[in-house]
Amino acid sequence: MHKELLEDIGEKELINRLGKFMPRNQASDDCALIKTKNENLLINNDSLVENVHFDNVTISPQDLGWKAVVSNISDLLSSGSKKTIGITVSLILPSKTEWVWVEELYKGINKALNKYGGIILGGDCSQGNQKTISITAIGIQGELKLRRNACSPGEIILTTGIHGLSKLGYLIQNKNNLDKNISLNEKLIRQSIEHFCRPQVYPHFLTNLLKTRSNTKIKRIGCTDSSDGLFQAVQDLAIASNCKAIMNYSKIPKHKNWPKGDKWDEYYFFGGEDYELVFSLPKKWARKLSKLDKNITEIGFFIQGESSIEFTDNKKNKLLNRTPFKHF
Amino acid sequence: MHKELLEDIGEKELINRLGKFMPRNQASDDCALIKTKNENLLINNDSLVENVHFDNVTISPQDLGWKAVVSNISDLLSSGSKKTIGITVSLILPSKTEWVWVEELYKGINKALNKYGGIILGGDCSQGNQKTISITAIGIQGELKLRRNACSPGEIILTTGIHGLSKLGYLIQNKNNLDKNISLNEKLIRQSIEHFCRPQVYPHFLTNLLKTRSNTKIKRIGCTDSSDGLFQAVQDLAIASNCKAIMNYSKIPKHKNWPKGDKWDEYYFFGGEDYELVFSLPKKWARKLSKLDKNITEIGFFIQGESSIEFTDNKKNKLLNRTPFKHF
Numbered sequence: 001m002h003k004e005l006l007e008d009i010g011e012k013e014l015i016n017r018l019g020k021f022m023p024r025n026q027a028s029d030d031c032a033l034i035k036t037k038n039e040n041l042l043i044n045n046d047s048l049v050e051n052v053h054f055d056n057v058t059i060s061p062q063d064l065g066w067k068a069v070v071s072n073i074s075d076l077l078s079s080g081s082k083k084t085i086g087i088t089v090s091l092i093l094p095s096k097t098e099w100v101w102v103e104e105l106y107k108g109i110n111k112a113l114n115k116y117g118g119i120i121l122g123g124d125c126s127q128g129n130q131k132t133i134s135i136t137a138i139g140i141q142g143e144l145k146l147r148r149n150a151c152s153p154g155e156i157i158l159t160t161g162i163h164g165l166s167k168l169g170y171l172i173q174n175k176n177n178l179d180k181n182i183s184l185n186e187k188l189i190r191q192s193i194e195h196f197c198r199p200q201v202y203p204h205f206l207t208n209l210l211k212t213r214s215n216t217k218i219k220r221i222g223c224t225d226s227s228d229g230l231f232q233a234v235q236d237l238a239i240a241s242n243c244k245a246i247m248n249y250s251k252i253p254k255h256k257n258w259p260k261g262d263k264w265d266e267y268y269f270f271g272g273e274d275y276e277l278v279f280s281l282p283k284k285w286a287r288k289l290s291k292l293d294k295n296i297t298e299i300g301f302f303i304q305g306e307s308s309i310e311f312t313d314n315k316k317n318k319l320l321n322r323t324p325f326k327h328f
Numbered sequence: 329m330h331k332e333l334l335e336d337i338g339e340k341e342l343i344n345r346l347g348k349f350m351p352r353n354q355a356s357d358d359c360a361l362i363k364t365k366n367e368n369l370l371i372n373n374d375s376l377v378e379n380v381h382f383d384n385v386t387i388s389p390q391d392l393g394w395k396a397v398v399s400n401i402s403d404l405l406s407s408g409s410k411k412t413i414g415i416t417v418s419l420i421l422p423s424k425t426e427w428v429w430v431e432e433l434y435k436g437i438n439k440a441l442n443k444y445g446g447i448i449l450g451g452d453c454s455q456g457n458q459k460t461i462s463i464t465a466i467g468i469q470g471e472l473k474l475r476r477n478a479c480s481p482g483e484i485i486l487t488t489g490i491h492g493l494s495k496l497g498y499l500i501q502n503k504n505n506l507d508k509n510i511s512l513n514e515k516l517i518r519q520s521i522e523h524f525c526r527p528q529v530y531p532h533f534l535t536n537l538l539k540t541r542s543n544t545k546i547k548r549i550g551c552t553d554s555s556d557g558l559f560q561a562v563q564d565l566a567i568a569s570n571c572k573a574i575m576n577y578s579k580i581p582k583h584k585n586w587p588k589g590d591k592w593d594e595y596y597f598f599g600g601e602d603y604e605l606v607f608s609l610p611k612k613w614a615r616k617l618s619k620l621d622k623n624i625t626e627i628g629f630f631i632q633g634e635s636s637i638e639f640t641d642n643k644k645n646k647l648l649n650r651t652p653f654k655h656f
Contacts, residue, residue, distance in 0.1 A: 029476050029568075030552055031370040031407040033469060038366045042359040043449055045416045045464060049456040079359040088373045090462050121371055128377040129458055134418050136373060136464040141361060148357050224358055240357075 006102070006127075007095035014125060017099075021106040022120045032121035034085055040141040041085070044075040050131035058173035061101045063197040064133070065108025071227060072137035073116050074201045074275040078225040080146035081139030082206055084118035088136045092128035105133070116203055142206045144213075144221055146279065151222030151241035156286035157300040160202050160277045160293075162253045163230045164264070167271025169196025185257035199275045202295070212288035223279035229270045231320070233278040234300075234309055244305030249316045253297040265319055334430070334455075335423035342453060345427075349434045350448045360449035362413055368469040369413070372403040378459035386501035389429045391525040392461070393436025395601075399555060400465035401444050402529045402603040406553040408474035409467030410534055412446035416464045420456035433461070444531055470534050472541075472549055474607065476568035479550030484614035485565075485573060485628040488530050488605045488621075490581045491558045492592070495599025497524025513585035527603045530623070540616035551607035557598045559648070561606040562628075562637055572633030577644045581625040593647055 006014060034041075048054055048068055059067070073084055089109065093102070102125075113119060118137070151157075169192035171178060178184065209221065222241055226233040238245045258264060280302055281289065290296045300312075311317050334342060362369075376382055376396055387395070401412055417437065421430070430453075441447060446465070479485075497520035499506060506512065537549065550569055554561040566573045586592060608630055609617065618624045628640075639645050 029407065030403040031372045031409075031467075033407075034369040034371060036364040036367060036369060039364060041362040041364060041369070043362060043416060043464070043466070044359045045418050045450065045452060045462075047418050047420060047452065047454050047462065049420055049454050052455050075358040079357065079361075081359075088371060088464060090373050090375050092375060092377055092460060122373060124373060124375065126375050126377050127380050128460065130456055132420060132456065132460060134373075134375065134462045136371070136416060138371070139359075 004099040005095065006093060006097045006099060009099060018123055018125055021110065022123065032086075032088065034121070034138065042076050042079050042081050042139045042141050043136065044072050045134065045136045046072050046075065047132060047134040058170055059197055061104035062108035062111075065105040066112045066198055067108075068133045068135050069109050069112035069137075070116070070199050070201055070275060072135045073112070073118070074225045074227060076137055076139035077201055077203070077205055078146055078223050078277055080142045080144045080206055080221070080223070082142030083140045084116060085138045085140060086119040086121040087113070087138070088121050089123035090134040090136075091123070091125040092130070092132040093125060094129055094131065095127055097131065116201065143219070144206060144209055145219060146221050146223035148222065148224050148236055148240035150220040151237050151243060151280040151302050153243045153302050153304040154282070155222065155280035155302050156283055156298050157234065157245060157247070157278070157280050157302060158286055158290065158296055158298050159226070159230065159253070160205065160295050161274065162255055163226060163274045163276060164258065164268035164271045165192045165195035165255060166199060166273040167267045168192040169194070170273070173197075182259050184259070188255055188257040191255070195274065199273065201275055202277060205277055208289060208293050212285055212292055214284065218282075221279060221281065223277060226274045226276045226278050227272060229272040230274075230276075230278065231269045231309065232272070237278065237280065238302070238309060239307040241302070242307055243302045244307065245300055245302055245309045247300035247309060247311050249311050249313045251297065251299050253299075262319075269319060332427040333423065334421060334425045334427060337427060346430075346451055346453060349438065350451065360414070360416065362449070362466065370404050370407050370409050370467045370469050371464065372400050373462065373464045374400050374403065375460060375462040386498055387525055389432035390436035390439075393433040394440045394526055395436075396461045396463050397437050397440035397465075398444070398527050398529055398603060399601075400463050401440070401446070402553045402555060404465055404467035405529055405531070405533055406474055406551050406605055408470045408472045408534055408549075408551070410470030411468045412444060413466045413468060414447040414449040415441070415466070416449050417451035418462040418464075419451070419453040420458070420460040420462075421453060422457055422459065423455055425459065444529065471547070472534060472537055473547060474549050474551035476550065476552050476564055478548040479565050479569035479571060479608040479630050481571045481630050481632040482610070483550065483608035483630050484611055484626050485562065485575070485606070485608050485630060486614055486618065486624055486626050487554070487558065487581070488533065488623050489602065490583055491554060491602045491604060492586065492596035492599045493520045493523035493583060494527060494601040495595045496520040497522070498601070501525075510587050512587070516583055516585040519583065523602065527601065529603055530605060533605055536617060536621050540613055540620055542612065542616075546610075549607060549609065551605060554602045554604045554606050555600060557600040558602075558604075558606065559597045559637065560600070565606065565608065566630070566637060567635040569630070570635055571630045572635065573628055573630055573637045575628035575637060575639050577639050577641045579625065579627050581627075590647075597647060
């Protein structure tokens, strides 16, 4: 079967076809227009580069499109976005890219937007030798400002969901040799691949935070997402808020079939791409929220001290010396 | 002398250093915040890819930074932006890139923002094998909506500035063999290199449009910029507005030392990267504006008919068959 490549299509027809993925009024102008109503906006930009952030072995173009959107929405949610307005999509693709790849990518993009809200505001496509998807997402700032630097000593550290699954999914998709002595539970395998390929986010997080807030004077909450791993998230909060995180290993929520051992701890804490929200709250608020939302767990607390992380269980502190994967 | 490479710096330190290019309150959070006052926003995204849109022979990193900003601001202005709020900068760089290259790039970015307004709202840097600069610019929609599809039959086609200089600058920088029989004027050479490396835009365009408008009921004007060449700009207007452009070759403003000949016409009409504004206005308005602003020239008019371009001088119509440079 003849595979239609971008170089066969030509630039004009390509622009024309890309326009069809967008709402009719957004296509074919120099800029996208956003109507605002005295609301503050949140802007986020994330780029995914082939063979750095993804490859064609571990993820399909449709899943990649989904994931590119979700990783941006996750950043918006972790800043307190109450609604995603839309995204711009900037693609860089080799001329030998098949058109069907682009189509599948946009299918995934639109599926994620259909689920979490927002439209495609604009986009462009340039030639390059490495596939790159750069998305800028725009959301509306909600009533609570979630910021990395808003944690305080005495507050409880919480997380949505569980970590490590995305990393395990990646390793499975990559056919990496995991642990030969361990046979992984089938449900864990399935859920890990799903976490890696079709990560979910928490659109009701802000609503639940507001529902359980008793002191309406509190307008800022310490929060980030775990796209670079749970440790990185807690460390980012500790550094930006200038306080010390004490984590309770025994409270960390794991998949019930998650194996034991240092390597599995490493996947859990450094894996990344889980898009869970990591945040801190005053004690009462934390209790009320984790009671309301069973996906939320207390995992430690902040104290005054040098920006750093420590485990209550001293034996676990060796974990902190591991060097996570770095892109440079 | 030891050259410091990105891979020597490490990811954390790199993020830290990039943060220093941004206003203090914008660094280190997941999203950038934009305060709006019931105003509509314009969003534009442009990516520049090494060896597709630029190379290290023809342009310095500082000029590249300037140009990346200006090309985005040009799109905002051509939509009627009255103020640039800011930009996000997404870089993809090989790990062997020298740090000084990044520093120079940001110097150019900040020089352009200092001149035309706007701040760096956020940015990130990923590893990749081809240098890529992707900028998203956000502006405030002014009173007049400038749109590609707002031209009407009977209106005069106008352009700011002159075209072709940027293309000539590129050829000179690239040490291309130009025309051996022609010795280029020194001023033309200098101005062409400047147009290519440090293009300028027209921040007062919208103000002048409003100053010369007599019918305040007109809220929409047909406009685009000539980043892809003058022909492409006129064609985009003709297609989006569904009318026919008649261009008057003898009225087209050229540099007084611009050589004659088909090749030079081709550079002029297809060159691109001039960032001039190409637009149409009712006759009276066109006269008043070109009287007020000596940088603006009438070059033709729109009539009813199939979306296309024609010259009043039939001999010049062969120019339209040239195939401009395409990226795919």
